[in-house]
Amino acid sequence: MKLYSDPGNIHTLKIAIAAEFTGSRLDLHEVKNDVQVIPYLNKSKLPALEISEGQFLFSANSACRYILSKAGQDIDSLFVDQWLEWEAAELQPVLWRYLISVFGQGKTEPKLEEAFRSLLGQLNQYLHGRQHMVQDRVSAADIVLWSSMFPALCDVPSPKDWLSEFQNVSYWFNRLSQHPAFQTGFTMVTQGKGKSAFKASILAQPPPPPTDLDTRKLKQAAPATSEPGTSDTKSSHKETQSAVNEETVTPEELSRVQEAWLHGKERVPQPLERKTPILPQPSARNILITSALPYVNNVPHLGNIIGCVLSADVFARFCRLRNYNILYVCGTDEYGTATETKAVQEGVTPQEICDKYNRLHTQVYDWFNIGFDFFGRTTTPQQTEIAQDIFWKLYHGGFVLKDRLEQLLCEKCDRFLADRFVEGTCPFCKYEDARGDQCDSCGKLINAIELKDPKCKMCHNTPVVKSSEHLFLDLPKLEPELSKYLDNAFSQGLWTSNSKLITKSWIRDGLKPRCITRDLKWGTPVPLEGYTDKVFYVWFDAPIGYISITANYTPEWEQWWKNPSQVELFNFMAKDNVPFHSVIFPCTQLGARDNYTIINHLSATEYLNYEDGKFSKSRGVGVFGDNAKDSGIPADIWRFYLLFIRPESQDSTFSWEDFMLKNNGELLNNLGNFINRALTFLANNFAGEVQPMQLTEEDNRLLVAVTRCLKAYVDNLEKIRLREGIGNILTISRLGNQYIQANTPWVLVKGNQDERARAGTVISLSANISRYFIVGPVPVL
Amino acid sequence: MVAIDSDVRALSTFLGVSCGKLAFLGDSKIPVLHVSNGIQLRGLSTISKYLVKLANRQDLLGQSFEEKATVDQWLEYKVTQVDRCGTDKDGHTVLKELNTYLSDRVYFAGHHLTLADLLIYQGLCCIVVDLSFFEKQKYMHVSRWFNQVQHNFDLRPDLQPIIFQKNQLYGTTN
Numbered sequence: 001m002k003l004y005s006d007p008g009n010i011h012t013l014k015i016a017i018a019a020e021f022t023g024s025r026l027d028l029h030e031v032k033n034d035v036q037v038i039p040y041l042n043k044s045k046l047p048a049l050e051i052s053e054g055q056f057l058f059s060a061n062s063a064c065r066y067i068l069s070k071a072g073q074d075i076d077s078l079f080v081d082q083w084l085e086w087e088a089a090e091l092q093p094v095l096w097r098y099l100i101s102v103f104g105q106g107k108t109e110p111k112l113e114e115a116f117r118s119l120l121g122q123l124n125q126y127l128h129g130r131q132h133m134v135q136d137r138v139s140a141a142d143i144v145l146w147s148s149m150f151p152a153l154c155d156v157p158s159p160k161d162w163l164s165e166f167q168n169v170s171y172w173f174n175r176l177s178q179h180p181a182f183q184t185g186f187t188m189v190t191q192g193k194g195k196s197a198f199k200a201s202i203l204a205q206p207p208p209p210p211t212d213l214d215t216r217k218l219k220q221a222a223p224a225t226s227e228p229g230t231s232d233t234k235s236s237h238k239e240t241q242s243a244v245n246e247e248t249v250t251p252e253e254l255s256r257v258q259e260a261w262l263h264g265k266e267r268v269p270q271p272l273e274r275k276t277p278i279l280p281q282p283s284a285r286n287i288l289i290t291s292a293l294p295y296v297n298n299v300p301h302l303g304n305i306i307g308c309v310l311s312a313d314v315f316a317r318f319c320r321l322r323n324y325n326i327l328y329v330c331g332t333d334e335y336g337t338a339t340e341t342k343a344v345q346e347g348v349t350p351q352e353i354c355d356k357y358n359r360l361h362t363q364v365y366d367w368f369n370i371g372f373d374f375f376g377r378t379t380t381p382q383q384t385e386i387a388q389d390i391f392w393k394l395y396h397g398g399f400v401l402k403d404r405l406e407q408l409l410c411e412k413c414d415r416f417l418a419d420r421f422v423e424g425t426c427p428f429c430k431y432e433d434a435r436g437d438q439c440d441s442c443g444k445l446i447n448a449i450e451l452k453d454p455k456c457k458m459c460h461n462t463p464v465v466k467s468s469e470h471l472f473l474d475l476p477k478l479e480p481e482l483s484k485y486l487d488n489a490f491s492q493g494l495w496t497s498n499s500k501l502i503t504k505s506w507i508r509d510g511l512k513p514r515c516i517t518r519d520l521k522w523g524t525p526v527p528l529e530g531y532t533d534k535v536f537y538v539w540f541d542a543p544i545g546y547i548s549i550t551a552n553y554t555p556e557w558e559q560w561w562k563n564p565s566q567v568e569l570f571n572f573m574a575k576d577n578v579p580f581h582s583v584i585f586p587c588t589q590l591g592a593r594d595n596y597t598i599i600n601h602l603s604a605t606e607y608l609n610y611e612d613g614k615f616s617k618s619r620g621v622g623v624f625g626d627n628a629k630d631s632g633i634p635a636d637i638w639r640f641y642l643l644f645i646r647p648e649s650q651d652s653t654f655s656w657e658d659f660m661l662k663n664n665g666e667l668l669n670n671l672g673n674f675i676n677r678a679l680t681f682l683a684n685n686f687a688g689e690v691q692p693m694q695l696t697e698e699d700n701r702l703l704v705a706v707t708r709c710l711k712a713y714v715d716n717l718e719k720i721r722l723r724e725g726i727g728n729i730l731t732i733s734r735l736g737n738q739y740i741q742a743n744t745p746w747v748l749v750k751g752n753q754d755e756r757a758r759a760g761t762v763i764s765l766s767a768n769i770s771r772y773f774i775v776g777p778v779p780v781l
Numbered sequence: 782m783v784a785i786d787s788d789v790r791a792l793s794t795f796l797g798v799s800c801g802k803l804a805f806l807g808d809s810k811i812p813v814l815h816v817s818n819g820i821q822l823r824g825l826s827t828i829s830k831y832l833v834k835l836a837n838r839q840d841l842l843g844q845s846f847e848e849k850a851t852v853d854q855w856l857e858y859k860v861t862q863v864d865r866c867g868t869d870k871d872g873h874t875v876l877k878e879l880n881t882y883l884s885d886r887v888y889f890a891g892h893h894l895t896l897a898d899l900l901i902y903q904g905l906c907c908i909v910v911d912l913s914f915f916e917k918q919k920y921m922h923v924s925r926w927f928n929q930v931q932h933n934f935d936l937r938p939d940l941q942p943i944i945f946q947k948n949q950l951y952g953t954t955n
Contacts, residue, residue, distance in 0.1 A: 040881035042874050051847050059854035066850035078822055078831055084853075085824035089860045090811065209865035214810060216784045218866055219907040612947060653948045658914065665913075 001026060001067075005047035006033035006204065008190055008197035011060035012047040013147035017185030018064040021138065022071035028188070033204040046205070061088055065140040075139040083133055083141035087148055089211070091119055096207040099151055103199045116152070120166050127168035131175060138179070146176050150186075151198045249704045257703040261695070272323045277554035278373060280566050284325035288560050288597065289316050290546045292573035292581075293333035293378065296357045297342055299625040300364055301615045302654055303608035306642040307574035311603060311722060313370045314643060315570065318717045318779040327560060331376035331549040332358045336538040337418045340522040344458075350522045354379055360625060367629045368639065376549035378541070383548035387524045387541055390592045394473065395528065399591040401472040401513050408448050408463035409519075410456035416519035417448065417456055417463055424451030468519055471531060473540065475511035478587040483507060485586060485598065493568075494601040494720055496648070498575050502604075503582040514584065516540040543585035564597045575604045603720045606647035610654050623654070636781040637663055643780055646723050666730055674733040675773055677740055678766035685749050690767055691760030699765055702739050706732055706769060710776070717779060729777050736769050785812055785825060788903045792829055795899070795936050796836035803828075826856040826900070833896055841896045851890040855897035863904035872908045876920045879905075883922040887929070894934060902930045906940070914946050 003026050005012040019026040031037065037048040038056050048056045049063040057063040061084045068074040094115040101108045123145070127133075133141035153162055153173060163170040176182050190197035272284070280286035291312035294300055309330060316328040334354040343350040358377050365375065394400050408417045419435070426434035427450045431441035434451060448454065449465060456463050486507075490500055516537050517526055523535025535541075551557040560567055571581050581599060589596035608615075615622035623631075628638050641659050644666075645652045682688055695703075713728035740762065748759035786803050789812065793800035804813045806823075814828045815821045822828050833841050843849035866872045879901070883889075889897040909917075909927055917924045928945045930936070 040878055042878050051850065055847065055851075057850055057854055059857045061857060062850045062853040065853065066846055069846045069849065078827055078834070081830055081853075082823055082827040085826045085857070085860065088857045089824065089826075092861075208861050209867065209871070211809070211865070213865040213867045215864050215866040215872065215904070216907050218868070218872070219911060609948070651948060653946065655946065657944050658946060661914065 002029055002050040003027065003047055004029045004031050004035075004037045004050070005189075006031060006035075006201050008193070008199070009033075009047055009201040010147060010151060010198055013150065013185060013189045014060045014064040014144050015047060015049060015067065016188045017143045017147065017182050018067040018140070020184045020188075021143070021181035022067055022073050024067050024071055033201060043206075046201075059088075061140070061144050064143055068140055068143075075134050075137070077134050077139075079134045080139050080141045084144055087144050088208075091145075091148060093208050093210050094119060095148060095152060096202070096205075097210075099202050100207060103151075104203050117162075117165075120162060120169060124166040124168045127172050130168070131172065133172075138176075138181075142172075142176060143182075146173060146182065149173070151202065249701050253704045253707070254700050257700055257707055258695075260707075261703060269323060272320075272325065274320075276373075277556065278325065278327045279554070279556055279559050280563060281325050282566070284323075286560075286563075286567045287319055287324050287326040287570060288567050289319070289326060289328040289570045290572065291328075291330045292571070292577050293331055293542055293545050294361055295336070295338070296332040296334045296354050296361065296377070297338045299357075299617060300361060301617070301622050301624045302610070302628070302638075302642060303574070303615055303622075305364075305368060306608055306646055307605045308572055309365055309370050309372075310368065310639060310642055311605065311646065311720075312570075312572035313368075313372075314639075314722055314779040315572070315603075315717070315720060316371065321775065321778060322714075322718075326373075327550070327553075328371065328373045329376070329546065329549050329553065330372050331374075331378065331545060332361050333538070333542045333545060334358070334377055334379045335523040335535070335541060337421075337518075337520060340415075340520060341421070341458075343522075351379065364625050364629075367626075368635050374549065374553040376552045378545035378548065380548055380552055382551040383541075383545060384524050386548050386551060387536060387544045388527045390544060390588060390594075391527065391536070393592040393594055394588065397591055397593055399474045399477060400516075401474050402469060403472055403513070403515075404467045405470045405515065406449050406465055406467045407519065408454060408456075409466040410459065410461055410463040412459045412461040413456060415521075416466075416468075419448045421457040422448040422451060422454050422463065423457050424454035427452055469531065470515050470534070471517045471526065471528065472513035473516050473584070473587065473591075474513050475584070475587055476513065478591050479507065479511050481590050482583065482587050485590065486582070489598075489600060492600070494570075494603070496602065496604050496720075498606065498649075499578045499582060499602045499604040502575065502578045506579050506583050511583070514540075539580050539584065540588065543580060543588070561597050562595045564595065567597045568600045569597050570601045570603070571599050572603050573605075575606060578602070578604050601720075606649070607651045608645070608647050608654055609651055611656070612653060637667065640667060640726070640780055643722050644726055648721070648723055670730055670737065671733045671773070671777075674736040674740070674766070675770045678736070678763060678770050681745060681763050682767050686760060686763065691757075691764045693761045693764050694757065695761065695765070699761070702735060702765070705735050706772070709735070710772070713776065726780060729773075729780070732769070732772060732776070736766055740766055784907075785810060789814075789825070789828060789832075791903070791937050791939075792899060793832050793836075795934070796832055796838060798832055798836045800828075800832055824860070826860050829856070829896055829900060841894065841899070843890050843895055844893075845891070848891040848895070852895045852897045855889050856900055859897075859900045859904045863901060866908070875905075876908065876916075876923055880920040880923045883926050887926070894930075898926075898930055899934070899936060902927065902936060906937070906943075910943055917945055918949060 001024070003012070003015060005028065007030060016026065031046070033046065034044050036044045038045055038058050041058060045058045047060060048058055050056055051066065057066065065074060065080070065084065094112065098108060098112045098116050101112060133139060133145065163173065289312050291308040294304060294308065312328060312330070316326055319326045332354070339350050339353055343353045346353065354377065362375060365372070408422055409415070410417055422435070424434055425432050426439040426442060429439060429442035431439055434441065454463055455461065486503065489495070517531060517534045518537045519533070520535050523538070524541050526532060526534045526536060547557065547561050550560055573581060582602060586598050589598050610622040613621060615624070617624055628635070641662055644662055645654065682690070709728045709732045713725050716725040716728060743762045745759040745762045748755040748762070789800055789803055801814060804815070805811065806813055811823060812825055812828055813821050813823045814831065816831065822831050830842065833839070843852040863875055866875060888894055889901065905923070905927060924945045927943070931942050
């Protein structure tokens with residue numbers, strides 16, 4: 001066992017004596033008294049006994065007892081525990097302070113003496129008629145107490161002769177002093193220097209917390225929220241600090257801020273006039289923003305909303321405030337199997353389903369104040385026109401392959417069955433309820449064709465295998481162009497790391513030709529002879545929806561979509577949609593050779609969980625569609641929270657408890673509180689008139705801090721780091737709160753003229769900072 | 782003193798034994814328990830160990846010599862450090878130390894629950910209940926351990942469980 005200690009450490013004596021007593025080997029390593037041996041403790045605590053590789057004991061009492069136990073010489077009595085606890089919890093806090101004052105100052109306070117005397121008295125009483133602390137032999141209690149008290153009883157250059165005052169202690173103590181183990185241990189620790197060896201070590205270590213401290217009392221006296229804003233200042237203090245104090249305010253910043261304060265207003269640009277239809281301007285930064293088209297059939301939930309439309313909306317609002325020329329489009333994705341199936345189930349036409357659900361989506365997004373420039377749908381003539389046009393260009397460009405696919409046809413329903421509409425017996429594990437894409441039992445991926453005894457899920461008829469011809473997009477042929485494009489796009493644009501990873505792994509795994517047609521009725525018809533009974537597969541067709549929706553917005557859509565040199569395309573989505581936006585659609589566009597505007601920036605979110613589970617409409621778990629509106633909580637509050645928990649680098653969770661906490665803690669106590677205080681005070685004390693301001697150095701520093709936050713905010717939103725952006729907003733109001741708090745205008749305003757004037761400055765400055773919140777949080781709220 | 786009393790009671794209920802009446806010496810916070818004729822035990826740690834032995838749950842004291850010493854050490858830490866925070870800063874120092882210690886451990890000693898976990902849990906309750914989600918994430922190992930103890934070991938059924946967020950809400954917690 002290795003023992004690390006500084007020379008002459010009293011606690012080490014406990015361990016050394018125990019080792020001598022039991023004949024155990026100790027490997028003593030001497031270190032300086034400020035060395036931290038134990039990795040997890042805040043400050044240096046010596047001695048430290050290494051009982052095994054990397055495992056330490058920092059309690060000398062425990063170490064002492066451990067050595068005795070291992071050698072079979074411990075006394076298993078609760079009285080040993082009692083006296084060790086007495087030594088650590090009652091004796092040491094008093095004794096150490098006593099020793100420090102005696103060794104350090106050469107005298108001692110009466111209070112300390114009295115406290116020590118009282119403790120000695122207890123020990124003395126207990127030792128009446130005893131030679132050992134517990135039972136009739138040496139135990140850890142003897143060793144620990146003898147060691148602790150040695151300096152006080154023998155070494156102290158003081159007039160106090162404790163031993164003559166306490167006879168029983170004296171008898172016990174002197175007897176043990178004769179014990180060979182005690183003597184050897186003593187010599188080892190003092191290295192022959194004798195009694196004066198302990199002084200340095202005692203003075204080097206701080207005393208343990210005094211006995212009158214009580215954590216519970218501390219917590220009762222200082223409740224978490226005693227003052228609006230304090231609970232937040234406590235926890236986010238660090239964040240605010242870094243904005244203000246950690247980095248020193250430079251003179252340049254100070255002068256810039258002062259200049260801006262006085263003259264900045266003259267430089268505020270005019271907001272860009274927006275005339276519909278919004279079209280790219282040659283001198284402006286033209287930004288085209290899309291959010292992944294929600295599938296019409298699915299009722300949107302909070303995860304969909306933050307993943308796509310809300311994130312894009314925040315960015316869109318920000319861009320407008322930056323005077324960029326932007327267009328934000330989205331719409332419902334309406335073709336595909338699911339809609340067709342649902343229509344059959346409900347006994348209506350697919351078009352009717354789409355109309356109904358498109359309305360639902362529109363209403364939900366409208367309630368969330370999503371400001372699309374245009375929200376459309378994919379079931380329009382323009383979609384057919386543009387999709388077919390693109391197809392022809394790909395076809396004539398040699399990027400379309402023909403091949404046969406074997407599929408299951410249900411003759412009774414007269415439709416080819418998509419994988420999930422086939423049930424049968426798993427060919428691997430014989431599970432009888434396997435679905436056509438994956439077996440629920442053994443989890444293996446299967447092709448529907450491979451199922452034994454397949455049945456159509458709807459009519460339970462046995463389908464037949466029919467082979468039909470289909471068209472494939474030759475992705476491998478387009479791969480070199482795509483890679484080249486992406487290399488450039490990745491380095492020039494903003495791509496979330498998950499999107500780059502997913503894209504790269506798709507390409508690394510090797511692109512294969514992808515089927516772009518399906519044997520369905522509800523979809524964009526394929527114009528090629530021999531395939532006219534088929535429609536385009538939804539994932540070929542849907543991204544083209546972005547284009548056709550724009551075409552529904554303006555006949556000049558080509559100014560956006562065939563203008564890569566003047567337009568930047570931003571796509572917002574959740575991560576499962578990434579490959580379609582970064583691989584398949586760009587390949588489609590590249591192959592069409594029509595100067596299409598291809599993706600420049602991609603922001604993909606991770607998943608939003610609901611209270612540690614997943615959203616599930618079928619099980620009624622989560623917040624869907626109108627639920628948010630029905631809650632009575634305003635849309636802006638939802639927007640704020642969803643952005644606060646936006647799953648940017650990893651999955652996050654919607655939690656009602658946290659929703660409430662954030663609303664109360666951040667929006668209310670922080671943001672709302674600051675604005676309210678500043679403006680109400682102004683109204684009540686200065687008749688609502690902003691006062692003339694004499695800015696002090698402190699005020700200017702505050703402005704610098706606020707400016708830094710502002711800059712960070714703009715930078716964060718430019719880089720689509722929405723969550724951090726929210727943090728910046730809240731930091732500004734936090735700084736404001738602290739500023740008001742520190743300057744106590746409510747006190748100043750009752751003072752003399754100078755003080756009143758100062759109050760006026762403080763409040764007016766705060767009111768001015770409040771004005772930031774008219775514009776700043778607009779992207780969010 | 783009331784708090785210590787209820788802690789000891791909660792512990793004895795958890796262990797399934799009855800603890801009798803706790804007294805306190807003068808106005809100090811040191812508890813004393815009469816265990817039988819004229820015999821009394823003094824100190825929270827000692828009394829707790831007594832209850833454990835009474836309930837025949839010696840496993841809670843540690844199984845090997847090393848584990849027993851580790852349990853003893855953390856009981857001492859609880860009584861001298863955790864329970865004696867004079868300022869919030871002290872509380873955070875404790876949290877930081879425990880957080881580092883627990884970063885690669887499920888329990889305080891060995892691989893199972895011991896009295897060290899139970900007593901430190903009791904001592905930390907009043908500190909942890911006031912932590913913001915930001916701080917809980919900052920001390921995530923303490924949070925993880927605390928949440929486990931509060932849910933798996935029914936030490937204080939009368940108290941509302943403290944909420945911990947399992948997903949990271951904050952980017953950095955420095």
